[in-house]
Amino acid sequence: MRIVFLGPPGAGKGTQAETISKEKKLPHISSGNLLRDAVESGTTTGIHARQYIDKGQLVPDQIVVDIIRDRILKNDCKNGFILDGFPRTLSQAKVLDEMLKKLGNKLDVVFYFVVSKESIVLRLSGRRICNTCGTNYHIKFVPPAVDGICDKCGGKLYQRADDKLETVQERIRVYHEQTEDLIAYYKKNGILKEIESETNIETITKNILDAIKGVSQNASCINLGVV
Ligand code: AMP
Secondary structure, eight states: OEEEEEOOTTSSHHHHHHHHHHHHTOOEEEHHHHHHHHHHHTOHHHHHHHHHHTTTOOOOHHHHHHHHHHHHTSGGGTTOEEEESOOOSHHHHHHHHHHHHHTTOOOOEEEEEEOOHHHHHHHHHTEEEETTTOOEEETTTBOOSSTTBOTTTOOBEEOOGGGSHHHHHHHHHHIIIIITHHHHHHHHTTOEEEEEOSSOHHHHHHHHHHHHHHHHHHHHHHHTTOO
């Protein structure tokens, strides 16, 4: 199954993608993580991408599309994937459709995470990440047992540079300007499903899994020639 998680930054896409990825045995592909890996490795792509990431702006389409294409062509994506944070522009969405068409595939479902601006700001500005194992915390909602230290591995927790308040505001602005158009695009394609994301993590996971069951059932009906 080929799934996209769409929604503003801080909507909980990454957290849910992690869980659903394990549950459904599908690779979790986060464009943000892939770009941050490139920044960490100091590649030419990473150095270029960093200028945009640190300002809360979108990295140029060509860079992100190339990274995603390479990832999707890997063997573990043969039976599907969960894309988190990609596509983010109409042009990325169209390239993705073309990419999948060439492989004889298409997207099965796009989950649109609906959340208020107030929640986004609260969630992102309180987010902390382990510098060793990558586990996410929140200073108020999911605090570690010991301040600043990861419960799982003892690594140090840090705040992403782009989770600082001014950059969060810019990321939200960019989302409205460049990513929101995708809602109409996927609605028109008939594959958009809204996920109310103000509620607790477990309920959101359950709602996504239930919705996925519906999508699978439709797919098997089509395979059986029932429709
Ligand atoms: P995320 O971890 O998804 O919040 O992404 C962090 C940052 O990486 C974004 O603010 C952008 O600068 C960049 N980024 C991630 N995904 C994309 C994308 N699909 N297109 C352009 N830039 C992206």
